[in-house]
Each structure stands twice: as structure tokens, then as C-alpha cells.
Amino acid sequence: MRSPRPDLLGELREHPFLRGMDPGFLKAIEGATQERSFGTGDLVIREGEAAKEMLLVQHGKIGLELVAPDRPRLSLLTVGPGEIVGWSWLIPPHLWLSDGRALKPTRILAIDGATLRAALEDRPKDAYQFMLRLVPVISRRLQIARIQVMDIHGV
Amino acid sequence: MGSETAAPPGSHEGGASPWAPTPYRVVERAQETADTATLALEPVEPAPPPGFVPGQFHMLYAPDIGEAAISISGATSDPRRRVHTIRSAGRVTDALTKARVGDVVGVRGPYGRGWPLREAEGKDLLLVVGGLGLPPLRPVLYEVLAHRDRFRRVEIAYGARTPKDLVYYDEIQAWRTRKDLRFQVTVDRAGVDWYGDVGIVSQRIPDMRFDPSSAVAFLCGPEIMMRGSAQALVDRGMSRSSVYVSMERNMKCGFGQCGHCQFGPFLLCRDGPVLPYASVERYFALREL
Amino acid sequence: MPLPSAGPPWVLDRKDLGLLLASLRSSGYRVIGPRVRDGAILYGEVKEEGELPIGWRDRQEAGTYRLERSEDLRVFDFHLGPQGWKPYLFPPHHLLWTARKDGGTFRVEAGATTDGGPLAFLGVRACEVAALRVSERVFEGGVPDPTFRDRRAALLIIAVECSSSAPTCFCPSMRTGPEVTQGFDIVLRELFSPWGHRFLIEAGTDRGRELLQPLPLRAAAEEDLADLEAQRQRVREGIHRALPVEEARGVILANLEHPRWEEVGRRCLACSNCTMVCPTCFCSTTEEVPSLSGEETQRYRRWDSCFGLGFTQLHASSVRSSISSRYRQWMSHKLATWWDQFGSSGCVGCGRCITWCPVGIDLTEEFAALRTKAASTGAKAGGVPA
Structure with missing residues (x-):
């Protein structure tokens, strides 16, 4: 178990997404980081709402879901410890593109998007390193979506 | 090649035609999903059926309709019972899935080379499974659980289309409670009543716990899933010759004479269906092979 | 006369060929040999010598086959017809078994594996002897096919060495001919020269030797052997197509993504003629034929x-x-992966696939294209060494 008083800088440093990033960069975003917990079934993010933060999952599981009026709520990807939720905080108009629901008790670190963008703007070398982590996540999720579209078990 | 075969392949002693099916009676039937059923078969005649190794298959005969190659999905320890999980995907498999207890179907085989289970002894064993790839691997699980001390960590990742398409549901629940193996389930998509993982099965590989220098992986499922999973295992440091895949192609005979199941240099019914990734990787990359 | 043995061959006069047929038939063999039918030379039952295609020859090229009268009255002046001996060992349509309903279950009765008594193939060419050996590896190398096994076991092979070649032949580069050196019970070598019309005849097995016993043979003379040598040289000189068996597997496997496949794919009609006339193609499917009464069902191959x-x-x-x-x-199966599956080439160089391709696709030309372009673009293909 972790210590009751969270060491946010330590947690940022150890999260697989940020592991190995420049300490100065992590220091710059530490102050803009909050921890947050959710119970099973709680909405973590909601489609169309402002995406003000980048979310790092520490414990638990978040299901990314799409909702349409004419069909049941559909879960398309689950995100677990060590993974991130979303890049909408980076890309205007900064609105979430899906719902995110905790599927079990979940703890995340939320980093303020405006601070993060400013830090990336100021530190191009760190920004490049950051992108080398973010782009593979996007690429992997795109590939997952493609395979899901293929419906490989459905033929 | 490390694959195993029950000696000798097929059971054509006494000059009987290798093409002739032996009558088996359906003694138990379970509806797994909307289109998939599990049949337990026993020979009509008292003579015990030939033995098999996990990963081998039978040619199952739906009387008056025809045959289909179906993996054996029951335990090797049962001397008489031969279990098959069949999805309705054509005339023959449709008739087989609709067979009722007491009906008689035909069986030829077993055929092919199975999973090289002995090679996994003393090592970590990983099963990466997609859809109806689970039935051919269930005999492996039975064998592993019967001799659990012979293997180190045992990790299973099973992916299906939706929660409704999961086979062996109750058995999986039981396996998931065990402390001596880790059984992860992923579905391609799910509704709100699913609290498990959603995505594709190869995503589970990065957090599987194993020693890449001393592990053996068995992959079974759609080819695209096996390709992605084999690559993910290689990325984690596994040798291509420790990763095994089970290939599927059209088959008519089961013993290397009809020519249908060719995959490059392999006659899959005879040389496979289980083959090391090291020897098929090149052919995976070729289109329409 | 002494029992003919291996060594210097014997001579059977042309006029006594009928005695060989009679000897075979009186020993209980049904003789299958060449006959003219439907404008082609086809193998069928031969009861008397006159049914053989005496004085007929064929003209072959890619996509072309014509039968015509020859100047002389040679018996085996033709080359190869569209169909080899395959149908007699591996029937095109064949009952595997019949299943009868029997009190809730069924009983399976295997179909007959043979079709009457033992067969004698008369006129098996060198490439066809080779094809038979290839088929033995396929049908008897693993789980034996009962039909092939039983028919092959009773089979007598009377080879006839080619006395001329067709433009579509490429057996020398496949190392299967044109000379017949093994795999026969009896071999005939037809000679037609000022010395007369006769056959050099040689037995390869005890069974063959016994069948020669009643025949009026004389030991071959020097001029007979000289005629044979000259004939063999003419035959070899007449063969211009080539597909080197030693190179085939390596070149094919190194070029599985060669653009030539696309090109030939645009010409090919996928009519399957080449596979039907090929003496080694063995692919089969099965058919289920239930009776109307529902009492029984038959499985055919x-x-x-x-x-x-x-x-x-x-x-x-x-x-x-x-x-x-x-x-x-x-x-690629025929020339390369056949080696992996059955330990030999699947091609014997008979050239039937060339002759009977309706658009004239030439296997040797396709291979040459893969090989020459391989030299310039080979690096891309990244092949497996043979």
C-alpha cells in the first residue's frame, strides 16, 4: 500500500507513461496534479464536457464508452493502471470524445491541461519526449479499433 | 519440430479405410453461446477410442451431410469420452451443433501434431487465445492443472467478441478464482453489464508475468490475432521458436492426401496444426498463401 | 532358351509384339495402353495389337495438340496424350464407402479399392515412371491410400522409351528422362532403321523376366545398340525446354512475391486443365451422396x-x-514445397500442363522469368535458401 500522504512527484515519476521524463518537467507539472478516486460505476469523464485534465490511471479500471439514443451503452476499451485516459486536453476544442466510467474502485492522477500545455510549450525537448509516449498510445488504440472493426471472431 | 503427436497418427490398423468414420454417440450436450455447442461423444462400440494429445483434431461426420475438422476440447485422461466444441458456420457444423443426446455422429482421427506441452515443463506457460481458439487449448489447461507442479507461472489471456460469445463460462469463473494461474478475459466490445476488460487480447501481453528467457507460449485464434500476439511476445523478448500457433485451413482428409490444407511447405493436417512461430512467420506475411 | 536377365538387352521383332500382349493377357493382366480416341492418344484397355496407335504421331506446342499420320508404321511414335496413368491408380471419382443406417447408428462398408484384376500398363514413358514414383510417395509415404496401394501392388509396368521428343518436353532438366533406367518390369525401346523394325526389350524384375520367357527373343547385336545410341542422342538433341530441378525450389521460394505472379495471373483462366492433366497432381475433395430412401449414404472422392x-x-x-x-x-507446390512435403519434386517434366493450357502458359517460361528477374530484383524477395 502507498503512504497515506501521497507523494505526487514520486507517483508521476513512476507512472509508466512519464517514467524517464526530465525531472524539471515533472517538477513543473507537479503543482498542477491532483489525485482523485472513483467508486464502481462513477463517471470519470463525460463526452462533450470540457477536457481540462490529462488522466493517469493508478489503480482500478476505466471503461471508455459511447452512448447513442438508439442503442445500448457500448464499451469499446478499458484502461487500467499505468495507462492514460485521453488527449482531448491537448487538442482544441478540449472536449472529451467519449464517456469514461470506473468499472471498479479507481484512483487517478489528474494533471491540469493548461499547465501541461504551457510546460510542453516552454520545453520543446521534453515535449518531443512526451509525444514519443503519447503517439504510440494513440497509434495502438487506432490499431485496436481497426481490429475491432474487422470483427475477427465474427466471420 | 517440438510438436507432439500420439503415435501413430490416425488409427487405421487392420487395413481399415482411413476414410471411414467410426460411429460415436452424443452422451452430453451443452449450449455454449447462441451458435456454439459442446458435444461429449463416446464410441458406439465397446472398443476404446485411440488416444490423443492436446491440440489434435478429429474429422467429425454429420451423417448424410459431410465432415468438418474439429479440435478435441476435452481431457486426455478420459479414456472413452471425446469432447468437441463446435460453432455453427456451415451445413456440417450446423448439423453437428444441433445434434442431440443419443444421436450418432462419425469420428475419424485423431490427426495432426498437438501442443508441445513437454517443452513447457519447468517453464512459464502462456496461452493467448481468441474466440474459438479456447477449445483446442482446454485440454492443455486440464493437463497443466492435473500436473500443476511441472510448470511455473501459467498465464492465460482469452479474447472474445462480446461477453455473450465466451465459451466455458462457468469453468472460466472457476479458473479465475485459482491462485495458481492467472486467467484474463477481454472482449472486443461490451455493454454496461460487463466490468471486465474491453479491447483486443494482444493488449494483455505487456502485463503478463513471465520470464521471456524461460517461457513457452501457445497461441490459438484468428490468424490476425495470432500474428499480433506473437509479435507482442517477441517484443517482450521471447524467442520465436518458443511461441507456437495453431493454424486453420480447409481440410478434407486429415492425413496429408487431399492437398487442401497447404500453408507454404506445410500440410497443416499432418505437419500442424500446431507449428512454431519461427517456421510460419515468413508465410504469415505473404498474402493469399 | 535361357531366362533373359539384366545385362545386354534382347531383341523382340516388331511382328512378335502381339505375342507380348498375348503373354500378358494369358497371365491374367488387363492391359492398359495407348489408343486413338477423340482425336488424341488416350490410355485404355488394349486387347489386341491393332488397337495400338500404329502410324500415329502428335504435334504439340503450348496450347496446341494435333494428331496426324506419320510416314512410317512405328507403334509408339507419339509422345504423351492429355491423360497419364493417374486415373487408373487414383480414380477421378471413386466410392470411398457406404454407410447404412443400423438401429440408431450406422455401419460403414469401405468401397472396392480395385476395379477387377491386376493391370499391366503398356507404354509408360520415362517421365511417367517418375510420376508414378512421385505418386507412391504421396499416397503411400504416410497413411497409405488403400485404393492406390492395392492397385499399385498388382500393377505391371511395361515402359516404352521415347524414340522422339515433343517440343513441350523438358524431362532431361528434371532428371527424369528421356531414357528409361529404372522403375519398370519390362522396358521396350522401339528401333526403326534399315536394320529393321524391332524392339530392344529388357526385364527389370523377376515378374518381367517370367513374362519374357515365352517370347521369341534374340540377343541384341552391335548395330541394335548403335541404333539405340543414335536414337537417344536424337531425342536429347530435340529437347529445348528446360527447368533445372536443382534450382527450382530455391528460385521459387526466393520469389514468392515476384511481380511475375501478377502477370501470369492475368493470363491464367483458372480452368484447372494443368492440374487435371498433370500426372502427379493429387488434390481431391469428398462428396456425400445420400440415397433418396435415407437408408444409406455414399462418400465419394x-x-x-x-x-x-x-x-x-x-x-x-x-x-x-x-x-x-x-x-x-x-x-510453387509442384516445384518447391513438394520437396518439403514429400521429399521430391512434384514436376517430372512431361510438359502436359504446357500443351493443355488453353492460353499457352508455359511453366518453363514462367520459371525462367522468375529466375532472370530474380537476379535483378532478388534482394527484395528475401528468400529462404534451398
């Missing part, structure tokens, strides 16, 4: 072809949907 779209049907589609992929499968 039927020749199939890798050129058919349904051949690789898997779930909802075919693995090899393009024609180029099917041509690649056929050619």
Missing part, C-alpha cells in the same frame, strides 16, 4: 484442383481469392 475458388474456403471467404495466388500455389 473426386479430383479437385487448387485453381478452384472454393478450394481454400475458410469461414466466410477463400484464402486464395486471386487467380495469381492460385497459380503461385500450384507452381
